Amino acid sequence: KMDFLALTTLTIVSDCLKSIKQKLNIDINWGKISLTDEKTMNLFGEGRTEAIFQFESSGMQEICRRLKPKELEDLAALNALYRPGPLDGGMVDDFIARHRGEKKVSYLVPQMKDILHNTYGILVYQEQIMQLAQNLAGYSLGEADMMRRAMGKKKREEMAMHEEKFVNGAVERGINQEKAEKVFDLMKQFADYGFNRSHSVAYAYLAFQTAYLKAHYSPYFYASVLSNESQDTAKVYKYSNEL
Numbered sequence: 090k091m092d093f094l095a096l097t098t099l100t101i102v103s104d105c106l107k108s109i110k111q112k113l114n115i116d117i118n119w120g121k122i123s124l125t126d127e128k129t130m131n132l133f134g135e136g137r138t139e140a141i142f143q144f145e146s147s148g149m150q151e152i153c154r155r156l157k158p159k160e161l162e163d164l165a166a167l168n169a170l171y172r173p174g175p176l177d178g179g180m181v182d183d184f185i186a187r188h189r190g191e192k193k194v195s196y197l198v199p200q201m202k203d204i205l206h207n208t209y210g211i212l213v214y215q216e217q218i219m220q221l222a223q224n225l226a227g228y229s230l231g232e233a234d235m236m237r238r239a240m241g242k243k244k245r246e247e248m249a250m251h252e253e254k255f256v257n258g259a260v261e262r263g264i265n266q267e268k269a270e271k272v273f274d275l276m277k278q279f280a281d282y283g284f285n286r287s288h289s290v291a292y293a294y295l296a297f298q299t300a301y302l303k304a305h306y307s308p309y310f311y312a313s314v315l316s317n318e319s320q321d322t323a324k325v326y327k328y329s330n331e332l
Contacts (some may be wrong), residue, residue, distance in 0.1 A: 226258030
């Protein structure tokens with residue numbers, strides 16, 4: 090499945106890059122820019138995310154200040170977690186505590202570490218549920234996707250069938266039955282909140298690009314932003330104030 094979205098942000102980035110090339114004769118090669126760029130990450134950590142794609146809301150700014158993102162993976166996770174379910178369920182607080190090292194990261198079975206280490210042991214993405222089914226219980230990715238859908242839509246009969254298949258598959262691969270059942274329950278619990286990782290990372294990368302331009306080439310970035318938002322007086326006022 091592919092979503093093609095027409096985003097003003099893409100035009101803003103493109104206009105900004107053209108302006109930097111024209112005025113400074115600098116070609117920005119995204120492939121050579123570190124995804125942990127300190128100046129860019131400081132912008133997120135301080136919550137100075139006006140005009141940053143997907144990170145503008147006051148709630149997201151507050152979470153950024155609390156988390157202090159260090160890399161693209163952190164931005165992707167915030168994209169996935171900043172929704173009513175994870176916020177209300179305490180997942181965001183849990184994620185921040187683990188990220189800061191205030192709470193121990195643990196795994197029900199060691200095999201989960203490879204799949205969940207980048208989200209500090211928390212199930213955040215739909216793809217992680219699919220990987221667990223594949224690696225722990227021998228599912229094909231197609232079957233794993235069917236299981237994820239059944240969980241998300243609360244199809245009881247299908248879920249009962251998958252529970253048996255998952256537990257049996259995990260036991261065959263040397264996982265204790267009780268632990269296999271706990272892993273399945275955990276996946277079932279998080280299926281409601283699971284977000285699409287590919288979507289999260291793509292959005293996080295675009296957020297990173299806008300933040301990089303704002304951090305390193307702010308006059309050019311804001312000239313582009315204001316040109317593209319010139320019809321929206323509220324935004325012009327807000328951005329001019331920060332500028």
